[in-house]
Amino acid sequence: MKKTVLYVLVISVFAGILASAPAVRAQEQGKEELKLQLPKPMFIGTPRNINSPNLEKITGKPRGAFFVPAGTKLVSLNKPVTASDMQPVIGEVGCVTDGEKSGEDGYFVEFGPGKQYVQIDLKASQPLQAIVVWHYHSQARVYRDVVIQVSDDKDFVSGVTTIFNNDHDNSSGLGIGKDKEYIETFEGKLFDPRGAKARYVRLWSNGNTSNDMNHYVEVEVYATPAQ
C-alpha cells in the first residue's frame, strides 16, 4: 500500500512537470491579435499589513475652523436616543450621546447589518448650527448611505429636512443623494444644518467598507436657543 502511494505521488508530480512543457497557443486562421498599447500592471511583493490606526495620513489635512452664531451650545449631551435596532450587537444606544469619543473598544455601539438609524431627541425644537458624527475611528472606514435628517415629527413623516445624503445609488431608498462619501477620522464629520429648526435628528447608515454593521461612537448636535 505504501509503495503504491509513493509511486502515485512521485508519478503524479513527474506527470505534472511533463504535462507542463510549454504550451503552444493555436491561432485562428486569417485572424491576428489586436495589439493594444495599454500599460501592464507592475508585479510587486507582499504589501504592508496595516493593523494600527493610520488615519491622519489618509485624511491629509485637519479640518478648518467652522463658524457658528454666538451663543451656540452643545444640546445633545446625554439626550435620549432611540434606534431602528434597540438591541445593539455591542454596546448601548446611550453611547451615542454620552460625550465619550474614544476610538477604543467599549466606547461605541454596534447595530446589526444593513440599513439602520439612530435618533436623538433634543427635547426642544431649536435652530441647529452643527452636527458632528463619529461612526468609528480606530480604523479607516467609509460608511455607506449616510443620510442625516431633522424634523419636529418624531416619526419623520412630515416636515423632514435632509441635511446630508450620500446614498448616490438610492440603495437605502431615501432618495438619491448628491453628497460625497468620506473616510471616518478621529475628527468626526461635521455637517452644516444651516440653522434648520428641529427637535429630532435621525442618522442613517447602511454598513461600511469593513463589514455590514453600523457603528456610532458619538453624535454631537450644536444649536442656538429657540427664540
Added chain:
Amino acid sequence: MNKKAFAGLFLLIVLGAAGLRLADLSLQPMHHDEANQALKFGALLERGEYRYDKADHHGPSLYYLSLPFARALGANTLAKLNERTLRLVPACFGIGAILLLLFLVPLIGKEAALWGALGLAVSPVMVYFSRFYIQETLLLFFLVGFIVALWRYKRRPSWAWAVAAGFFAGMMYATKETSVIAFGSVAAAFLLVSLFRGKKEGDRPAAGKLSNLLIGFGAAILVSLLLFTSFFQNPRGWFDSILSFKVYFVRAGEAGFHVHPWSYYLQTLAFSKSGSGPLWSEGLILILAAAGIVAAFRPRAKTVADRSTLRFLVFFTLISTAAYSLVPYKTPWNILPFYAGFVLLSGSGAPALLGAFRRRSIRVLIFLLLAAGFLHLGAQAWRASFVYPADPRNPYVYAQTSPDFLKLVLRVEDLAALHPDHEKMLIKVIAGPYETWPLPWYLRRFSRVGYWTDATGAGAPEDAAIVITDAEQAGRLESGLNASFQSEYYELRPNVFLVLHIRNELWEEYLKSRAEK
C-alpha cells in the same frame, strides 16, 4: 495496532483533511500575492511564457504544477481560470504532505504517524495556507518528502530512495529560495544526530554508495534545471536562481514593512487574540512536540520510534525555528516549513505521553484530553478558513484583500453589462503598485484595461468609462474627475481604499436600469 485499524484511521484523517482543504475554495477574495502568482501562471497557461525572475515571485514549481490542474478542469486561458482551480493546487499538496507520513511508519511507528497526520490535518495554519495560492504548501510537501526519503535511504540505502530524495530536494529548491534554510537545518541536524549517536543504541551510519549519492544529487540538479530554465528555453534561469540568493539575503535583512520581532512566529502559534476576536492557539501541538523532544532523549522512554530519526526531527525543528525567527523579514506563511517539524514531533509526543503512565484510568483521561484538544484545533481550522478567512482578527490573515473589494468588482461588471462596449470598455487604473493588486486578476476578462502608477502618463481621464484610483491619486485628480464622474469608495485592505470613478452618462444608465428593476 493492526494494519486494518491503522489504514481505517489514516483514511479518516485524510478525508477530514480533504474536507477542510477542498471545500469552498473561492470563499475569500484573492490576496495581492495570489493574484500576482495567478497572472504569472496565466502567461504560462496561455502563451507558454515563463522566465524565472530572480527579484520576486519565487521558484517556478507552482506555475508548472498548476498546468495539469488547469487543463484537467478545462481552463486554457487566464479568463477561464478561477480561484477554485488555482487554490486546488496547494490544497492537493497539503493533503499529499499527510499521505507522505505513511512512509515514516517504519521509522516513527504507526501511532506517531497517525498523531502527526492528525496534527497536519487540523492545524489551523496548515489548513489556512493549504487554501492559499502561493508556494508555501508546496514547499511543505517537498520538505516532508525530502526528510522521508533521506531517512528511508539512511535506513536501507537504495538508488530508488536516493532518486526520491534528490527529486524532492530539487523541487524544494525550485519552489522557494527559503528552501536554503531548510537545507541548512537538515544538514546541521544530521551532523548533531551523528554527535549524539550512542553506541549502545545500535545506530550505525548509512552505508550509502557513492553512486547512489551521485544519482540523488543528479536528480536534484536535473529537476531544478528543467524548471528554472523553463525546460531549457531560458538557460540563464538556473544561474539566476543562484544569483537570487543575494537579492533575498538583502531583503531578509532589510525586511522593510515586514519586519517583526524574533518571537512573532512562536507567539502567533502559542496564543493570539486581536480586539474583540476569538482566541487562537496551536499550543497543543507545541506541548506535544515538547513531549516528543523528551522522548527523543530520555533513555527509558517507551517509544517504538527510531531514536535517531526523532533526534533528527528535534534538531531540525529547533534549528529551522531559530533560523526563521532570527530573520527580520516575517510573514505568517513562512511558519509552515519549520512548524512541520513541530507537528511531526507532536506525533511522537502523544504516544510517549500516553505511554508514560501505567494506570489505565490516567491514560484514558489523557487520551480524552488529547481528543478534545485536536477537536479544538479542528474547530479553529474551520473558523480560520471559513468564518474569518479575510478578517484581520485571524492571526494568519496578513495584508489580505477585504471582502468589500468584491463589491467594486461587482459594480464594474454591472456597469460593463450596460456599456455599449461591454468588456471592451476602457478602464484606467491609476494607483500605486501596492494598491493595484488584485485588480489585474479580477479585471482579467476586460480587454482594455491600462495600469498607471500616477496620473501624468494616463492621459485625459474623460476617455475612460471607469477610472479606478488609490486614495492619494483620487485626491490629486479630484478637480478633473468631479465634474464628469461619480465616485465611490471601496476598501482594498484594512485602512487602504480604492476609489471607483464612473462616467456620469454610464452612472445615469445604471441608475435607470436599477429603477426599472
